[in-house]
Amino acid sequence: AQSVSQHNHHVILSEAASLELGCNYSYGGTVNLFWYVQYPGQHLQLLLKYFSGDPLVKGIKGFEAEFIKSKFSFNLRKPSVQWSDTAEYFCAVNAGNSGGYQKVTFGTGTKLQVIP
Amino acid sequence: NAGVMQNPRHLVRRRGQEARLRCSPMKGHSHVYWYRQLPEEGLKFMVYLQKENIIDESGMPKERFSAEFPKEGPSILRIQQVVRGDSAAYFCASSPDLGGSPLHFGNGTRLTVT
Numbered sequence: 044a045q046s047v048s049q050h051n052h053h054v055i056l057s058e059a060a061s062l063e064l065g066c067n068y069s070y071g072g073t074v075n076l077f078w079y080v081q082y083p084g085q086h087l088q089l090l091l092k093y094f095s096g097d098p099l100v101k102g103i104k105g106f107e108a109e110f111i112k113s114k115f116s117f118n119l120r121k122p123s124v125q126w127s128d129t130a131e132y133f134c135a136v137n138a139g140n141s142g143g144y145q146k147v148t149f150g151t152g153t154k155l156q157v158i159p
Numbered sequence: 160n161a162g163v164m165q166n167p168r169h170l171v172r173r174r175g176q177e178a179r180l181r182c183s184p185m186k187g188h189s190h191v192y193w194y195r196q197l198p199e200e201g202l203k204f205m206v207y208l209q210k211e212n213i214i215d216e217s218g219m220p221k222e223r224f225s226a227e228f229p230k231e232g233p234s235i236l237r238i239q240q241v242v243r244g245d246s247a248a249y250f251c252a253s254s255p256d257l258g259g260s261p262l263h264f265g266n267g268t269r270l271t272v273t
Contacts, residue, residue, distance in 0.1 A: 047201070077261060086162070087202075087250070087264040133201065144190065144207055144257050146215060151201040 045070040045138040049150035056124050057158050064119040064153050066108075066134030076117040077135040077147070078108055087133065093117065104128070129157045163188075164233075165251050165265035172241045172272050180236040180268045184253030191234045192262060193226060196248040208234060241272045 050065040068074065078090040091102025098110040108119045117134060134150040164183040172178050184191050189210050194202040195218075204218040208228035219226065223241075228234040238245055248269050252262035 049201075079264075086266045087252075089261045092261055144214060145192065145254060145260075145262060146204055146207065147192075147262065148204065149194070149202040151199070
């Protein structure tokens with residue numbers, strides 16, 4: 044079964060600091076990878092996704108993620124965080140299935156707190 | 160275009176009662192997924208439905224839990240005889256098709272069992 048590991052449960056950064064959130068998955072085949080964000084009191088929203096092609100994916104709000112197949116990783120990065128980035132971030136993987144639907148597996152999430 | 164609508168937002172039930180959680184997918188979406196988030200855990204897949212069909216319920220507990228997505232109306236997640244361990248946030252997501260479209264999530268229903 045596929046699984047997703049997020050290494051950091053809580054991250055506290057000052058504004059303008061750089062961010063990198065780790066994500067590793069376990070599955071040997073073709074995967075679709077996602078990062079979702081949940082702002083306080085809101086629903087999950089898609090930040091970015093990787094299906095194929097360029098392993099460096101650009102998302103909304105200045106976020107990017109790099110798919111490294113040899114490391115089974117899909118780390119999320121942002122060069123300079125803002126207070127408004129305070130949220131919980133979820134890495135997710137869809138390893139596919141015979142039905143072709145999105146049986147997405149989520150990581151446990153990383154709570155990011157940005158201090159002004 | 161309205162997003163995925165879930166209601167109620169908060170639901171309190173006593174042990175042994177029934178909980179009914181509703182989810183209206185985005186307009187044009189015929190694929191519905193239910194996820195559960197326990198405290199300090201990530202979202203866990205429960206069930207995937209298309210109109211009038213349960214496609215994959217491998218993440219659903221075998222007893223007390225059921226889901227439906229009728230031809231008309233919202234998808235319903237039903238929990239009978241709730242226990243304290245059912246307390247969690249239940250999220251519904253929808254997508255327009257199979258394959259790569261990302262999931263659109265609702266705001267979730269937070270179930271508290273007292």
